[in-house]
Amino acid sequence: MKVLIIGADGQVGRELRETAPLGMEVTAVGHGTLDITNAPALRQMVLEFQPQILINAAAYTAVDKAEQEREIAFTVNAEGPAHLAVLAQENRIRFVHLSTDFIFDGQQSRPYRPEAPPNPLGVYGASKQAGEQRVREILGQEALIVRTAWVYSAFGHNFVKTMLRLMRERDTLNVVADQVGTPTWAKGLASALWKMVELRLTGTHHWTDAGVASWYDFAQAIQEEGLNRGLLLHPVALHPIPTTLYPTPAQRPAFSVLDKTDTWQALGYTADHWRVALCKMLQRVGRHG
16 A cells, blocks of 8 residues: 655654554655645656555644745645645545644634534634635545644654753743643554554544643643653743733634544544653653653
8 A cells, every 4th residue: 555645744744654554655755855835746746656545744833923924824734735635536546634623713612523613713723724625625525634733742843842941941931721622642643544544534533632731731741751751850830821921923722622532433442641642752752852
């Protein structure tokens, strides 16, 4: 089975490469090799490799910067997936597309089901919603769209690695406590994506780790587990603050927990609790990770 992964340099792309099942012939390309907005280059890649499965893990993810770079965000997050969907349709390729909790406004008090109406608060979320719409317009329910949230890994830049660095550098940290979601280890997500491919799932699905947390809760856990593993040498004072005291160009959803019930039933297993996954990830991070 030949699989082409777009966005191979990102957190999920790296983990997809590392967790690829036996029997999968994987070609993974990153932004430096292939620009998702370059339709002719995408076509050439697909024609040369002739994959049976195409996974799009590429995205413009600079949430705040997107407020000033709307055109770029929409080109990458909406037009890029549309190019891939057309190629998938023309060549009868199974298409997997990653999306985000940011398509929701965070006004619910219960987890968002896949069919919940989207209402993004900023450009990033709007561009990702547009990408979903374009994929559905082209492929209907034949595509597999997987929404996730709060992704981190041992690779790249993310909240866990940033917190570890800041906890080494400072004596005190303020962390937002009124935004609630679910941290998601990219390796667990990658493994779930491969299982979805194996089961030939289609339509829209949600995947995160289990449980809920605020960013403050997440930071507390990172510190506790970092100290336990010698990744941190001493504790720092963590102070919970409201979003109003940490203004950003882009508004974030206050509650972005995704309902994974249907996906977990389809896969036949439940994700690890986010804190269990965090412990597994930290085992892979060195003292200066």
